[in-house]
Amino acid sequence: MVPGVGSGMGEGRLVFVNVVKPGLMAAQSVAGVSLRGHQEEALEAIVRGLTPRPGRPVSPSGLRVTVQMATGSGKSYVGAAAGQRLASRGTVLVVVPTLDLLVQMVGSWRAAGRAGDMHAVCSLVDSELPFGVMATTSPLMIGTWLQHAARHRRPTTIFATYTSVGAVADAYAYWAERQGELLPPLGLMVCDEAHRSSGSVEKTWTVVHDQAEIPAERRLYMTATPRIWAPPSKAMKRREDALQPLPEELAVSMDDQRIYGPQVFTLGLAEAIDRKLLAPFEIVVLELRDPLGDRSGTQQQGVPWGPGVGEAEDGSEDEVPAARIAAIQAGLVKTMVERVLQRCITFHSRTIEARYFAETLNQTVEKLNIDNPQKYPEEFWTQWLSGEHDVDFRKEVIADFGSSEGDDGLRHRVVAQCKVLGEGVDIPDADSVLLQGRGSMVDIVQAIGRALRMKPGEGKTASLIVPVFLKPGEEPGDILESESYSALIKVLTALRSHDARVVEALAVPQKSGKRTKGRSAEAACGPGESWSGEGGSGAFTLPVRFQAPVDENVLALFIASRVLTGENQFWREGINHARRWHEETGGLDVPYSAMVGEEGKFPLGKWLSDRRTEHSAGELARHRVDMLDALGMTWSVSDARFEAGLDWARVWAKGHGGSLAAPARASIGGYAIGTWLSELRAAAQVPAGQPGALVPERRRALEEIDPWWCPAWPIVWQRTYAVARQWWLESDGLVDWTVLPVDTVFEGEQLGRWVQAQRAGWADLDQEQRDLLAALGIGEDVELAAARAAAAAKPKVSRADRFGAGLAALAAFVEREGHAKVPRAHKTEEGLSLGAWLNNQKARRDKLSPEQRGQLEALGVTW
Incomplete structure (x- = not known):
């Protein structure tokens, strides 16, 4: 276990309050950058994972989550947007592996709209950094930055490399020892290329995990390769009593949720x-x-x-x-x-x-x-x-x-x-x-990423x-017998670090031995080459092209024996899981998101969806079609698409308090759930029996998930209501909405302001909206309603009557003072602001009647 993780901070123990105040900037509106669907999905998962739940204690080690996003998919912008949402006025520490990436990251955060002070903890001089960024490794200077940011609530971003991040820990220690006070914790720490922080606990940069060394309210770990695979060794197994190079208790693994938190979003290479x-x-x-x-x-x-x-x-x-x-x-x-x-x-x-x-x-x-x-x-x-x-x-x-x-x-x-x-x-x-x-292996993994962007x-x-x-005597294609293919083994192993399934799919012959032949093969492979290994469980399959023909069964054996530790048979695994599902349920009505098998890691729903896609394109072998037909496979693309959307709707609702009020840009698992729901809401407005109308069966299926999936009022209202309901549920129904701070933000919504607006505008709400709010204990603002009622009951005074009262007061003033020069602040005994009234009459002279102007002039009023 890493020192500090899971341990308190003594008198400086980190404590969360129920109300969080992340930035208000939406993902799609960050300056100069519009996040794409998968990036917004990742951002929402991060915000949810790093938002304290009402009434639940937070671990002393802070909130932690991990995000895996394939190289080149925009991790930097997602991290920057998370900083805006979670620490818009706080301090964010961004840790990267290299100086070049540090400089590039500053530009990415600025492009994403991050304002305020930016500093660097590294060996670069100020002239080598973007304009306005200061650099130091002095604990005193770093501590000064942190203290200034906390006192002035000014957004501050500190960029450091894994090599230099220890200076931040030194700043916290220096301030406690020399200044006699504890510096406030970071609002957010973002560890980019987080696989660099795994390995031996004795590496200096594992200090990023230690809450006692660098306290942070939240930690976000981002990587494309959570595990860097090593090629299987052909050497003899180590004796059980032999000294291990890295004892388990001194290893930091990205599989350890105590250190890295749960993996809240995954976007693999193939996806x-x-x-x-x-x-x-x-x-x-x-x-x-x-x-x-x-x-x-x-x-x-x-x-x-x-x-x-x-x-x-x-x-x-x-x-x-x-x-x-x-x-x-x-x-x-x-x-x-x-x-x-x-x-x-x-x-x-x-x-x-x-x-x-x-x-x-x-x-x-x-x-x-x-x-x-x-x-x-x-x-x-x-x-x-x-x-x-x-x-x-x-x-x-x-x-x-x-x-x-x-x-x-x-x-x-x-x-x-x-x-x-x-x-x-x-x-x-x-x-x-x-x-x-x-x-x-890290170098090779990163090199592969350069070509895929x-x-x-x-x-x-x-x-x-x-x-x-x-070697002499070896022939091209002798991959099983030859020891000369070690470079290929290492590259395939590195690819496995990006996405294990892409490589593991090669360990099984695909397409039932079907091979591209004739001119199409020559066009696809080039002169003197052969095709091997196109297959897998997803749309993308990896071609491996050799100079001489290589049978795909030979390639599968080569991958299984030289690259993988065991054979992974996608088709056989998928059809076996499908058969078990059929035995248990009597059919193949499998939700798209269904995960089965040991530890629930096989995506049976997606696997079947991919088979439908292959079948509609005429690419699924006849005998495989027959095997699936025997299990009651549903091939209807239209029905399958709706069922897939319906299943993703269930997943979305489960994570959002049972609500389907998803934004139009929302996506989940790569599925555009927001667009799908928007189209169905539009269809629900079409009268029954007309073209484009939503069929009753589909309407009922959606209402079973959320009765208010298509409300008569704006969907934005329903979405915020769902957030309020989530707050109420997580507080066990014990919420006094009348004292909820107006600046309360939850799940990225302005909950406090919204509740205040509903209580104030109660009279303008539909009765069903009032019933929904009342179920949560939200009612009308009684004092405001009484004030409005009193104002409505008060006799109305006409403009002519108000002019007459003012004119009478002015006449009394002139009789008493001998002139009509009324001071601006003068008030009568009855409380009439005579000075302000007279100035107002002068300002609106053109709107007065000739008679009114004459009455004022008769009292000595000059214009």
């Missing part, structure tokens, strides 16, 4: 691709011959290697595997040309290799061009990057990398980099990456190019 948030991709295996170890095989393969190829002017080829690099370059050039790939990032573990790769690439291009000028261009655009380059140079190179053929006449672009374009750095224009399987509507397909060097 993100299905939603067109990330690019679909393929793995292209370059099966190469080693130019040094297998000269004869190299010549047969046609790898350009000879005088001038791979040579560098400074002789650096003596420090890199020049012959191998030339072979990889040749394979890369051929792949980019044949697959019409325009921008590739190559990843290297050493700076000298990245530089060498870039500076000699065009020698290989030239060699290929000489041999086949009709196919290969004369030149590629190429450049290299490493940590040695300053930020401005990196930006310039990235900008040139994003240019097009129309800018400089070069169609293909390659940037070779060494540990620069890592976590969080956006290069959406890359359509391919070259991965040699070297470096840490894309701009909305870009519609690209990315390629993960993996070179492998076959």
Whole structure:
């Protein structure tokens, strides 16, 4: 257990009150950024997870939740929007792994509308940071920032790296020891790329988990890869009595909810691709011959290697595997040309290799061009990057990398980099990456993410190019017998960290052995390649393309034995769960969100929905159709769509107090529940029997979930009522609404102001609305109603009578004082504000009748 987690803070123990005051800024209205459906869904889950429930104590370690969102799906903006909602006037600490990402994160939070002071805890100087951001690692300065933010209730955002975040803990300790007082806790801590905070508890950055070191009311952990898988070891099992490298009690795992809280939102890689948030991709295996170890095989393969190829002017080829690099370059050039790939990032573990790769690439291009000028261009655009380059140079190179053929006449672009374009750095224009399987698993995981990012509507397909060097005597496609495919194993293992099911689906032959053949196969795979492994439980399936034919049964065995620890058979698992469901219920009326199996992890409802989609497209094998028909499968797309929506409506209602008053932009599980309900409400307004009217059966099904799903009053009123009801339920019905603070915010709604408005406007409500409110104990504001009744009962005085009273008072003043210059503040004994009345008559002179003007002038009034 991490020190501080679950333990109190002594006299400074963190205490929550029932009323929270998050920011009022809605997700869709943050400055300059409009959150997309999946981002709003994630934001709502975060706000709900980090909102204290009325009447329930909060753990001394604060509220904690984890969000998994696929790389490139906009975690940064979601985190920023959460900061606005949960700590609009408080202090937020944002922790990131690298300095580059820190600078980028400042821009993201500003773009999302975050105002107030921004500071950085890192080694950068102020000139290297965005304008207006100060940097320090001084505990005194950091403590001053925190104290100033608390005293002035000013929004403050502090950005730190995992390496430097210990300085924030030092600030809390320094202030307690030297200043003799406890600094207030953070309103929110956002840990981006949160997998970096797992592992050994002895890592310095695990201090982010420790409530005693860095107190925070809320912690939000965000990551694309909650688990970084390691390739299965072929070594002998460790003896039971052997010393373990990381004892369990000293490990920090993202599976531990005591540390990371519950995972409130998940958007996996395959789902993100299905939603067109990330690019679909393929793995292209370059099966190469080693130019040094297998000269004869190299010549047969046609790898350009000879005088001038791979040579560098400074002789650096003596420090890199020049012959191998030339072979990889040749394979890369051929792949980019044949697959019409325009921008590739190559990843290297050493700076000298990245530089060498870039500076000699065009020698290989030239060699290929000489041999086949009709196919290969004369030149590629190429450049290299490493940590040695300053930020401005990196930006310039990235900008040139994003240019097009129309800018400089070069169609293909390659940037070779060494540990620069890592976590969080956006290069959406890359359509391919070259991965040699070297470096840490974290590096490979992040490298894969670079290729999958894309701009909305870009519609690209990315390629993960993996070179492998076959040993003498080995043939392409011998993946079971060969030990040369370790790079592919490592890349597939890294992909498993993004989304385990994408890789696990390859462990089972799909499509019943059905394989693309003939010209369509040639078009899909390219010359001399074979297709393997398209299948799975979702719409996206991962193609793995080899140079020589690889039977998918062989690929499945390779994945199961070399990448996974066990075989995962999606079709067999799905049909077995379907059969059990049929045995228990007599049919396959399965809700879309139904999760079955051990620990409820198999999505049977979605699995069946995917089979309907395949069936409607004619892609589901006949024998599989027969198997599902035997279990009573419902194939009607229309009915299935309504049933799917109805099931998501049940899920939404369960999480929102039984209400279906979802906003139009709401989504859940990727399903646009708000749009679905809006369309049904519109259909409910159409008279029965007319085209487009909602059929009675569907109306009744919705009313069984929420009788008020389509109220006569605005849906916004019903939505806030549902929040009030949720507050009432979680308070066990013991709520005195008359003393509820007006600034109370709950579930993102202005609950206090809304209740006040209902009590004040009771007379304007429908009787059914009054009945709903009365059920919660909300009634009319009696004092306000009495005041209104008294005002209504008071005899009305006409304007002419009021003028007459004022004129009489003015005449008495003139008789007493001898003039009509009445002071502004003068009042009569009867309480009439004579000075104000006279000024008002002068101001509205044009509206007075000639007789009234004459009466005033007769008393000496001048205009």
